[in-house]
Structure formats: structure tokens, C-alpha cells
Amino acid sequence: MEVTNNYIVIKSHINGSPKESDFETKSEILALSVDLGSNEIIVKNLYVSIDPYQINRMKSKSSSQKASSFAVAVVVGQVIDAYGVGKVLASANPEFEKGDLVVGLITWGEYSVLKGDYMLRKLDPLGFPLSYQVGILGFSGLTAYAGFFEVCKPKKGEKVFVSAASGSVGNLVGQYAKLFGCHVVGCAGSKEKVAFLKEKLGFDDAFNYKEETDLKATLTKYFPDGIDIYFDNVGAEMLEAAVANMKISGRVAVCGVMAEYTDAGKRAAPDMLDVVYKRITIRGFLAADHYNVYEDFISTTVDHLQTGSIQAIEDISTGVDSIPKAFIGLFHGDNIGKKIVKIADE
Template sequence: MEVENRFITIKASIDGFPQLSDFEVKTETLSLSFGVGNKQVVLVKNLYVSIDPYQLNRMKSQSSSQTVLSFASPIIPGEAIDTYGVGRVVESDKPDFQKGDLVVGLLSWGEYTIVKEGTILNKLDPMGLPLPHHVGTLGVSGLTAYGGFFEVCKPKKGETVFVSAASGSVGCLVGQYAKLFGCYVVGCAGSQKKVDFLKEELGFDDAFNYKEETDLKSALKRYFPGGIDIYFDNVGGEMLEAAVANMNTFGRVAVCGVISEYTGNGKRAAPNMLDVLYKSITIQGFLVRNYMKLYTDFFSTTMEHLQTGKMKAPTDISWGLESVPSAFIGLFLGDNVGKKIVQIADE
């Protein structure tokens, strides 16, 4: 079986702020090979695909992340860009997957994906929840939030928690986990609409618009007069510097992302290392792959929270393959509320 596949790619490496002109739609013919020794095992029609800021590091001509991890390897101009997503099997050379099966795993920014042997792909039972939930809240974003908060931050009930980029795909989940655990949670975001969303929809104890603050250290002192026990960092730069200045002794910082530095336009800043030393503060970077062992606990806990209404799964969905570049660029403009997803085709 052959299918015409349209996919999004980059024209050349991107070393600054991404522009629509950096991307293009290309077309190829895909057909699944069969037989002994075949490494192309499943042809999938993509339904929902994830849009993530870390992809920009893969698009650069050089980034330290490209040399450390296989899933962060450089994106080659002209080739399809892989990403997490949900799709439906069109054809299979593997008995585990049958035509029509819903699947979740590593797909692509395209209409179809040929999934090779060894690539992450699992049959999906939606369990009564919308398919986009399995891309974000029950997918990589959710496990990142769960592992980062419970394993890196090691929370105690009653502790104070600060979450930056709190209306983003990971931050909005961290705040909810922290509240359900019994912590006092404050988030920051880039608009009053997002601030209201955090407090009124997600149950944050408080939130503020960082763009309206002229002094981040003073702002955090105002929101945390007793100091910060846990900082879940999605931003880096000046926000990290300000948070560490307000940390309590034995405070923990989970470095999940540094979106302020991805485009190269953000002001570089670093925490006061005397604070880190004399307050015995722990600062730890982490990746979702570090906590795959938690997947079963994460999935069952989060599924229960969603089914009982204790947690919400904020999603920001665009329609159509052509919307992928603008959706991606929008991440760096702060356009999204919750997990950014593009729906490629009807379910």
C-alpha cells in the first residue's frame, strides 16, 4: 500500500528566533515493506501530534543537547520531524498491531508515519478520555511533571512551591500535583488571562504576571514572605536567579526547561552560588527518560485524578498540518495555555 505523505520540515538550521519562513511542507510517497528482516513495521495515520519547545534545540546548527541524547539528535533539513503523538494503524507487518488500532508513541509532524522496529509505539485504550489527553497529560508532559515534582523536588506536605511558566504543558500539571499533595502553590505566567486561569481553573493558591514586575526578586519575596521550599523551573535565566535568592534552607530546584534561553534572545543570568552553598540548596536538571520507571504509578494516579475531576488537562489545539509551524513559534511567544497539540486528521 502506498500513501502520499505531506510533512513539515525545516529548510535550514535555525539559530535564532524561529520564523514561518524557516519551515516548509514537503511531499513523499510512503509504502510499508514486508518480509523477514524488515525494520519498517507499522504505517500510522497521524491524528494528534505534540508541539514542544525542546525541538528548537534540535533545529540549531549546534546544541549541547544534540550530543547527549538520541531523542534530541539534530533535525536534518528536508527530513520529517519526529514527535510524540496519537494515530491509527493503516497497515502493519507486526501481529501486535492491526489495521484500525489506535496507537500512541513516536510519530512525526506529518500526515503519516512509518514506525520502525524498536521505536516507541503502544496500542492505546482511551479509557473514556479524549485522545489529546494521551498526548499531553497522560503522555510525556504528564510524566515529566510527575517525575520532576515527586522524584526531584521530594515534596513534603505544607511546603511552598513556585512554578514558572505555570500555564504551559508541564507547569500547569506540576501545580495541580502540588496542590493535591498538600503544598502551597504560586505560579507565574505572561498575561492576566493566564493568571486568572491558574487561580480560577486550576486551583493555584496565587499567581502573578511576571511581565508586570520590574524586580522579580522583590515580587517573589512578596508572594513568598516565608521563603520558597521548591522551585519548579521551566524558564531559567533571571527567573531562576530570583527564585534561588528567595529559597529556604534545603530548598530544591527542579530544572525542567530553560525556554528563556532557547532562542538566544534572553538575558543570561545565574543564581548567587553563595545562596546555594550556605542554604544547602539542591539544583537538579532532569529529563523524562530518567523516570520511565514511574510510568505505571504516574498513569494510574493521573488517570484517577482525571476521571474523578481532581485534575484538569488543559489543551490548546490547532487544526491541520499547515498550522504546525505557527503553533511551534507560538510556544516562544507565550500563545498557548496548557499543552499545545495539532490535530492532523479527523479521528
């Protein structure tokens, strides 16, 4: 049997803000068969994760490309791998059978042909929608959980600031922090998102950073006694303002630098005297560093989902052709929650 596989590629390296003309849809005829003993597997893609870090893979050069196997450069004109959920259609790997649901690195396409070494495992939906495996029960959830509990080492009652708080990771950090017993303030880029954080997710407070002309003064207003924990998703001026308002022994978990990904002129320059004399810890991390807490993360998060004490916030588009627009929208703040593209029904 043969199918037509439509998939997304970049037409050239992207060194600024991405636009739809940077991408194109390619097609190929794909035979749904594998050579025995080849370890090859063919997957029908169902959901793919849309993540801002991918822009660094699409640049002609980025320090991240050599620092992590998850961030290697995307080859112009070649299929783009991404985290997602799929269904096995053919397998020469004895660990997988036709019909298995799987999660791991698949592609921005309708089908994935995986060869050699690949990151894939069978999944148990645990009674939740398959999309949860891409977001709250996937890398976004693990990033939030490990970043908050392992990197930040919170104590009950501490004051927590979360930037990009309505995004895929930020919204979960805020929810975990509230459940743990912290005072949580988030920032986002619209009045709608601010209301969402306070009214839907239970943040103690939130503000629209686009309406603020002095971020340091703004944070002083929301944290008159200082910030214990800053979960940083944006970098640049927001990191500078947070450091200026940190308490002694404050902790900063650097998850991403969204403000710097598409603007080479923006770079964070925190006051290093504050870092030294307040004994502030600033630590970058990746979710892959913290597989040791994966079981705790899953059991805790599943319990919270089952009791309704935590919410999975998803923003889902449909169809392979919607991937470029969904990706570009991340850099304009179009999404609330985890951005996902649904490729097909199971």
C-alpha cells in the same frame, strides 16, 4: 493503495527565534504497503505534540543534541519526529495490526513510515480523548509528576513556586502540588493567564512576570518566608530570583530553560553563595529518567481525572500546515496548557 503524505521540514538550521519562513511543507506519494519481515509499519497520524525543546534539535549546534537520544539534531529537509498518537494502516511487525491505535514517536506529517527500531506502543484510551495521550497522560504529565514527586520530594504544607505555570507542564505541577497539600504560586505572561491559574486551576496566587521590574523583590512579596520548591521551566533571571528567595534545603527541579532557548545572551547566574550556604539542590531531569514511576503516574492521574480533581488543559490546532505556527507560538506565549496539533480524525 497510495496516498499523498504532506509533512513539515526545516529549510535551514534555526539558531534564534523560529519564524514561519524557516519551515516548509513537503509532499510525497506513499504506498500503503510494507515488505513482510521488514519490521516496517505505516501509521496514520492523528495528534502530534508541539514542544519547545524541539528548537534545540533544529539548531546548528546544541549540547542537548549529544546528551539524549530524544534530542538528536533534526536534519534539514528531512521529516521531523515527534511524540504523538496514530492508527496503524499497514504493519510487518507482528506486535502491531492494522487498525491498532498507537502512541510514541511519529512525525510532523500526515503519515509516518517507521523502520528499524522505533518507540511505539499500543494504547488504551482509558475512556479519555486520544489527545490526552499526547499531553496529560503522555510525556507532559509524566514530566510534571516525576519532576514534582521524585525530584522535588515535597512535604505537605511546603511553599512551591512554578514558572511558566500555564504551560503544558507547569499547569500540571501546580495541580499536583495543590492536591498534595502545598501552597502554590505561579507566574505567567498575561493577566488572562494569571486569572486562569487562580480561578480555574486553584493556585493560591499568581503574577504576570512581564509587569514586574524586580523579580527578586516580587518573589519576596509572594514568599515572605522563602520558597521550599521551585519548579523551573524558564531559567535565566527567574532562576536567579528564585534561588535568592529559597529556604535552607530548598529544591529546584530544572525542567526547561525556555527563556534561553532562542536567546544565546540569556544565561542563568544564580548566587552560588546562596546555593552553598542554604544547601540548595538544583537538579535537571528528563521524563525518560523516571519510567519507574510510570504506572503510579498513570493510575494516580486517571483517578484524579475521573473524580474531576485535576483538569487536562489543552490548546489544539488543526492540520499539518498549522504545525509551524503552533510551534512558533510557544515562544510567544500563545498557548494555555498543552499545545497539540490534530492531524486527522480516527
